[in-house]
Amino acid sequence: MNRFIPNFRLDKAVAKHRGAAGATFAGNVIFDNVSRNFGAVSAVKNLSLSINPGETVCLLGESGCGKTTLLRMAAGIESPDSGCILINGREVAGPNKHIPPERRQVGLVFQDFALFPHLTILKNVMFGLTALKKAEAKIVARQALMRVRMEDYMDAYPHMLSGGQQQRVALARAIAPRPQVLLLDEPFSGLDSVLREKVREETLCILRETLATSIIVTHDPEEALYMGDRVALMRDGKIEQVGTAQDLYLRPKNGFVAGFLGGLNRFDGVVQKGCVTTPLGVFAAPGFGNGTKVNVFIRIEGVDVKDVYEKDGLAHGRVLSERFTGDKRLISVLVDGGHDPIKLKISARQALKSKFVSFVVDPASVLIFTVS
Numbered sequence: 001m002n003r004f005i006p007n008f009r010l011d012k013a014v015a016k017h018r019g020a021a022g023a024t025f026a027g028n029v030i031f032d033n034v035s036r037n038f039g040a041v042s043a044v045k046n047l048s049l050s051i052n053p054g055e056t057v058c059l060l061g062e063s064g065c066g067k068t069t070l071l072r073m074a075a076g077i078e079s080p081d082s083g084c085i086l087i088n089g090r091e092v093a094g095p096n097k098h099i100p101p102e103r104r105q106v107g108l109v110f111q112d113f114a115l116f117p118h119l120t121i122l123k124n125v126m127f128g129l130t131a132l133k134k135a136e137a138k139i140v141a142r143q144a145l146m147r148v149r150m151e152d153y154m155d156a157y158p159h160m161l162s163g164g165q166q167q168r169v170a171l172a173r174a175i176a177p178r179p180q181v182l183l184l185d186e187p188f189s190g191l192d193s194v195l196r197e198k199v200r201e202e203t204l205c206i207l208r209e210t211l212a213t214s215i216i217v218t219h220d221p222e223e224a225l226y227m228g229d230r231v232a233l234m235r236d237g238k239i240e241q242v243g244t245a246q247d248l249y250l251r252p253k254n255g256f257v258a259g260f261l262g263g264l265n266r267f268d269g270v271v272q273k274g275c276v277t278t279p280l281g282v283f284a285a286p287g288f289g290n291g292t293k294v295n296v297f298i299r300i301e302g303v304d305v306k307d308v309y310e311k312d313g314l315a316h317g318r319v320l321s322e323r324f325t326g327d328k329r330l331i332s333v334l335v336d337g338g339h340d341p342i343k344l345k346i347s348a349r350q351a352l353k354s355k356f357v358s359f360v361v362d363p364a365s366v367l368i369f370t371v372s
Contacts (some may be wrong), residue, residue, distance in 0.1 A: 010188070015316075026053035026213045027088030027180030029074060029106065034083035036069050045068040045237040046083070046121055053088075056214040058228035062181070066237040067217045074215060075108055075183050076101035088180055105183075107174030107212070111186040113166045115155040119292075121145070125173045134219060144176040147206060164195045171203060174353055175210055182207065182214040186221065200227065221261045224315040226248065233257055250364075255295055258367050263300035265342040268371070276368065278313045279338035280359055283366045293371040301345040302365020305331070306358040314358040324348060333357070 029051040038042040046064040051057050059067035072078040074085060084094030088111070092099040101108075115124050125144055129137035145151045148168040149190060158166055167187060174182055186204065188196045204227055207214050218224050224231045225245040232242040241253040255266070269276040271288040277316035278296050280303065288294060306314075317335040329348045332341045 015121045026211050028053045028086075029181055029213060029215065031070065032075075032084050032086065034070070034073065034080045034085060034130040036066075036073060036078060037081050042237050044073070044080075047237065047239060048083075049232060049239060051215065052101060053213055054211045055229045056204075056216065056227060058216045058218055058224035060218055060224040060231050061234035062219060065232050065234040070234075071183050071185055071215060071217050071218075072332065075106055075152065076104055080325075103350060105177075105179050106181045106183055107177065107179035109167075109170050109174045109182070109184040109187050109364070110191055111160075113168060113170040113190075115166060116160050119157075120154065121150065121156050121158070121169050121334070124158070124169060125176050128173060128177050141172075144172040147175070147209070148172045148202070162195075163191050167199055169200070171206060175206065175212070178210075179212060182210075182212045184214065184216045186217055186219070188218075189220075190193060203227075218346055225261070233260060243268045254372070255297055255369050258297050258299075263343060263345065264297040264367075265300060265344075267296045267298070269296050270294070279335040280342075280361050281350070283361075283363065283368070285368050288368070288370070294368050295371055297367040297369070298361060298364040299367075300343050301328075302362040303344050304360040305333075305344060305346050305350070305352070305361070306360065307352040307354045308358060314360060315360050316356065319352060319355045319357060322352070333358070 009045055016327060024108060031047055031049045035042065047070065059070060061067050065244055070076060072178070074091065076099060079098055080093055082095070084091050084097070086092065086266050091097055092104050099292060116127065119127070122138065122141055122145070125141035126137045129140055132140060133349055142151060142154065148171055150165060150168050150172060153161065153165065161169065177246045181304050188200050191199060199224065214313060216227055218227075228245065230242060230244055231248055233248060235256060241248055241257045248257060249261050253263070258264060267278040267280070271285045271292045271294055272290055275282050276285045276294055280298060283296065285294065317333045317338070320332040320341055323330040325348070327348055328345050329350065331344050331346060331352070333344055334341050335348055
């Protein structure tokens with residue numbers, strides 16, 4: 001079996017403070033035409049996905065798209081109604097087959113961390129090490145806590161820790177048995193934005209060290225693009241597109257994928273002589289025949305706004321409002337020839353001197369799809 005070697009993004013400054021992480025024997029995960037229904041609701045529909053050993057894949061999508069159900073089926077908490085799931089070549093779920101969670105060699109990190117309030121941090125991590133003698137389990141648990149820099153809190157209780165510290169403990173408990181697969185369900189959603197970024201980086205370092213195959217459920221596009229070797233974007237129980245961050249952002253399959261990963265302005269048009277005309281300019285539309293109705297999407301950060309109303313063939317418009325958001329400035333603009341305002345994102349350092357502006361569009365930020 002060819003072993004997938006993930007791109008290392010290990011932060012050495014973080015790693016040097018942590019004990020060496022013993023490598024896990026990573027297993028591959030295969031969802032083969034899996035479906036799961038809850039009454040009349042189809043949560044997952046004939047879905048197939050193969051995850052390589054050592055790979056981190058993020059399941060991304062809106063609430064209700066089926067991503068958590070898929071994760072729960074991999075864990076053994078839910079069972080598929082059809083299709084099968086294999087971990088390292090062994091069928092763990094399928095027709096007349098259900099291997100219980102504790103025998104799947106998977107580690108789980110839940111959204112609410114699910115720590116036992118009446119147990120110390122050390123005993124929380126020891127909880128899943130039932131195959132070891134108590135003394136051995138204590139050693140393994142201490143090592144896991146060292147990896148997440150929580151060894152100084154072994155005698156504390158969960159209520160004494162911050163949200164970020166509890167998340168680290170939950171991760172230590174999941175990696176302590178050295179599972180073949182780690183499953184993380186919205187692990188950072190309960191943290192504030194500053195803490196989320198820090199804990200996310202530390203978690204990524206630990207995933208890289210352990211080399212375990214990891215599946216992360218998230219609704220945050222930025223998080224998915226940052227954490228995943230690949231991202232599987234889901235909609236209505238199916239995978240809309242799967243690929244690297246660059247694949248999904250630069251080469252989206254359709255307007256839904258493009259819009260989920262960033263702000264867009266949409267225009268409707270008709271292709272004539274290989275081009276399509278929009279209020280922001282005329283753009284090449286290779287591969288589309290004359291008369292084809294298309295949707296033109298332009299990323300909100302892909303337009304250079306010039307605060308000089310130049311009569312040089314550029315598109316023009318009037319700024320209706322501005323909002324400062326830190327490193328960026330969001331502006332609402334009514335483009336000449338357009339009916340509705342559009343949104344654009346410019347540098348916060350760019351102070352517009354006039355309400356009347358011109359636009360230069362980056363061709364790489366223009367996405368054209370046939371009207372579905």
